Amino acid sequence: MARHVDVAELVDRAREGQPRAVARLISLVEDEAPQLRAVAAALAPLTGRARVLGITGPPGAGKSTSTSALVSAYRERGARVGVLAVDPSSPFSGGALLGDRIRMSDHATDPGVFIRSMATRGHLGGMAAATPQALRVLDAAGFDVVIIETVGVGQSEVDVVRLADTTLVLLAPGMGDGIQAAKAGILEVADVFVVNKADRDGAEATVNDLKYMISLGRKEIRGPSWRQPIVRTIATKAEGIPELLDAIDAHASWMTDHGELEGRRTHRAATEVEAIAVAGLRARLGSVHGGDALDQLAKRVVAGELDPYAAADQLIDQLG
Amino acid sequence: MARHVDVAELVDRAREGQPRAVARLISLVEDEAPQLRAVAAALAPLTGRARVLGITGPPGAGKSTSTSALVSAYRERGARVGVLAVDPSSPFSGGALLGDRIRMSDHATDPGVFIRSMATRGHLGGMAAATPQALRVLDAAGFDVVIIETVGVGQSEVDVVRLADTTLVLLAPGMGDGIQAAKAGILEVADVFVVNKADRDGAEATVNDLKYMISLGRKEIRGPSWRQPIVRTIATKAEGIPELLDAIDAHASWMTDHGELEGRRTHRAATEVEAIAVAGLRARLGSVHGGDALDQLAKRVVAGELDPYAAADQLIDQLG
Numbered sequence: 001m002a003r004h005v006d007v008a009e010l011v012d013r014a015r016e017g018q019p020r021a022v023a024r025l026i027s028l029v030e031d032e033a034p035q036l037r038a039v040a041a042a043l044a045p046l047t048g049r050a051r052v053l054g055i056t057g058p059p060g061a062g063k064s065t066s067t068s069a070l071v072s073a074y075r076e077r078g079a080r081v082g083v084l085a086v087d088p089s090s091p092f093s094g095g096a097l098l099g100d101r102i103r104m105s106d107h108a109t110d111p112g113v114f115i116r117s118m119a120t121r122g123h124l125g126g127m128a129a130a131t132p133q134a135l136r137v138l139d140a141a142g143f144d145v146v147i148i149e150t151v152g153v154g155q156s157e158v159d160v161v162r163l164a165d166t167t168l169v170l171l172a173p174g175m176g177d178g179i180q181a182a183k184a185g186i187l188e189v190a191d192v193f194v195v196n197k198a199d200r201d202g203a204e205a206t207v208n209d210l211k212y213m214i215s216l217g218r219k220e221i222r223g224p225s226w227r228q229p230i231v232r233t234i235a236t237k238a239e240g241i242p243e244l245l246d247a248i249d250a251h252a253s254w255m256t257d258h259g260e261l262e263g264r265r266t267h268r269a270a271t272e273v274e275a276i277a278v279a280g281l282r283a284r285l286g287s288v289h290g291g292d293a294l295d296q297l298a299k300r301v302v303a304g305e306l307d308p309y310a311a312a313d314q315l316i317d318q319l320g
Numbered sequence: 321m322a323r324h325v326d327v328a329e330l331v332d333r334a335r336e337g338q339p340r341a342v343a344r345l346i347s348l349v350e351d352e353a354p355q356l357r358a359v360a361a362a363l364a365p366l367t368g369r370a371r372v373l374g375i376t377g378p379p380g381a382g383k384s385t386s387t388s389a390l391v392s393a394y395r396e397r398g399a400r401v402g403v404l405a406v407d408p409s410s411p412f413s414g415g416a417l418l419g420d421r422i423r424m425s426d427h428a429t430d431p432g433v434f435i436r437s438m439a440t441r442g443h444l445g446g447m448a449a450a451t452p453q454a455l456r457v458l459d460a461a462g463f464d465v466v467i468i469e470t471v472g473v474g475q476s477e478v479d480v481v482r483l484a485d486t487t488l489v490l491l492a493p494g495m496g497d498g499i500q501a502a503k504a505g506i507l508e509v510a511d512v513f514v515v516n517k518a519d520r521d522g523a524e525a526t527v528n529d530l531k532y533m534i535s536l537g538r539k540e541i542r543g544p545s546w547r548q549p550i551v552r553t554i555a556t557k558a559e560g561i562p563e564l565l566d567a568i569d570a571h572a573s574w575m576t577d578h579g580e581l582e583g584r585r586t587h588r589a590a591t592e593v594e595a596i597a598v599a600g601l602r603a604r605l606g607s608v609h610g611g612d613a614l615d616q617l618a619k620r621v622v623a624g625e626l627d628p629y630a631a632a633d634q635l636i637d638q639l640g
Contacts, residue, residue: 040629045624048623265622266615267618269622269631270614272621272628273617273621273628273631273632274602274614274632274635276631276632277605277636278598278601280633280636281605282594285594285601286594294594297593298589299589302368302582302585302586304365304366304367308360308452308596309357309360310357311593311596312596315593316600
């Protein structure tokens with residue numbers, strides 16, 4: 001498979017709107033292909049334009065339907081929209097391929113929409129590393145809006161959502177004590193709350209629970225000036241979607257006015273750079289003395305001759 | 321709270337069976353207290369005796385009840401038993417405190433049993449780092465068997481289960497397409513399968529599904545010699561628990577005979593040492609130029625002047 005790839009040409013074609021070029025670039029960064037660094041270098045000067053939205057929430061809240069409705073709404077505004085569906089197939093659950101095809105069908109014939117499922121390839125770390133690079137591809141390819149959709153369970157998914165400029169947390173009524181259980185976690189990541197399926201019984205109770213949580217959580221968790229709005233939607237009928245876009249726009253304006261967008265993006269880049277550096281150092285640790293150093297130290301730990309912290313010190317010393 | 325801690329005395333008291341000393345030591349390693357390294361050094365020569373069992377499976381399979389039944393069975397054998405209940409409170413779910421109290425009640429008055437919930441403190445990485453250290457505390461304190469119980473969802477929990485010498489994967493009938501969905505993931509981590517609630521409708525279908533999966537998965541996933549057994553239990557009535565103990569013993573014998581125990585423990589120690597070293601290097605990266613280097617590089621990435629890979633290279637170079 002080591003065939004020649006003209007990265008510059010691929011980037012040009014992606015910017016012209018050729019979906020196959022976009023897909024190819026994402027595959028290159030996802031697979032950590034030999035061309036990864038060349039691709040990253042070519043993309044860098046082209047990035048920073050896309051508005052990045054994160055959508056998360058518990059299973060059943062209607063994330064895919066809401067994403068689809070948002071795509072349609074942004075398309076009506078003339079924006080090109082990319083979607084990264086981060087659907088971690090945990091060792092105990094299934095994959096995302098069927099959902100991908102269902103989502104595709106609504107927008108399959110629209111050249112202004114690009115949808116990609118980020119598979120986990122057996123390890124969430126892989127997905128968490130690949131998603132920011134895929135985001136860079138879509139940004140550089142000229143997509144105006146990129147939506148990152150993820151199932152809201154677990155730390156790694158939250159890390160993915162933190163890539164977003166604006167994060168929507170979706171809830172639906174009738175999900176039992178979901179909100180009570182969710183506690184402060186969702187307050188931390190939410191910029192905008194969405195109560196979807198707002199025509200169902202219990203929708204107002206969900207809104208009121210959220211209001212109460214927000215009132216409790218505001219002081220510690222958020223700065224004083226951004227008040228997390230709660231938007232009611234019925235995504236299947238596109239009801240409330242214009243209001244949701246307004247809320248997203250309001251958050252974008254607030255961020256720009258308060259220097260928060262720059263701050264978030266810098267924080268995001270710092271996290272990304274650090275993760276890449278750590279992965280590089282981890283690889284170096286694993287190859288000290290041809291990979292033998294770690295094994296020898298581990299054997300001494302098992303024998304009780306060394307504690308793991310002392311062993312780690314010795315390993316780092318041998319990095320040289 | 322920076323009061324004097326006599327680590328040697330604490331370790332002595334833990335080995336005498338004082339639960340408060342055990343709890344204190346676990347807190348010290350969990351909190352990464354200043355004494356962490358002194359504790360680790362004191363524990364090292366005392367470790368390596370405990371048999372470590374992992375129990376995982378989807379919510380509702382009966383993990384807590386099964387753990388409790390195993391504790392009782394090992395107590396009848398005269399073994400001291402420690403339990404680490406790793407119950408990650410994801411940002412979208414609740415904590416483990418209630419479950420802890422329920423579990424405690426059966427064995428609360430038994431000095432030969434120590435049960436601890438490992439909280440996540442907001443980040444799964446913290447739990448994944450603290451659990452091996454807590455395991456070392458229980459091992460050094462002379463517990464003959466340590467059971468690590470974890471909800472079977474997500475990579476980090478699987479990492480925790482990999483600490484075990486023998487891993488039990490629990491399933492229950494009537495969990496829909498749980499098994500089909502679980503696919504190869506559970507084959508990878510399971511040494512023994514347990515079909516709990518074996519008196520329910522569908523138990524035999526679950527057993528047959530498992531047999532089929534095992535027959536499909538064996539070649540790639542396991543060496544030829546260990547045949548993963550399937551044990552039927554009704555944990556609430558302690559039925560099948562003696563057979564489960566037999567299966568665990570059989571796996572232990574097989575591991576000893578094949579040098580697998582040593583191999584697993586070395587691999588476990590290597591993972592632990594590497595994680596500690598990586599965390600140390602990560603801390604160093606964050607403090608290059610008083611923490612300013614990463615921030616400056618991140619700003620250049622946001623400005624499109626530098627790609628994240630080139631930035632990571634520069635950061636590592638500045639480690640010196």
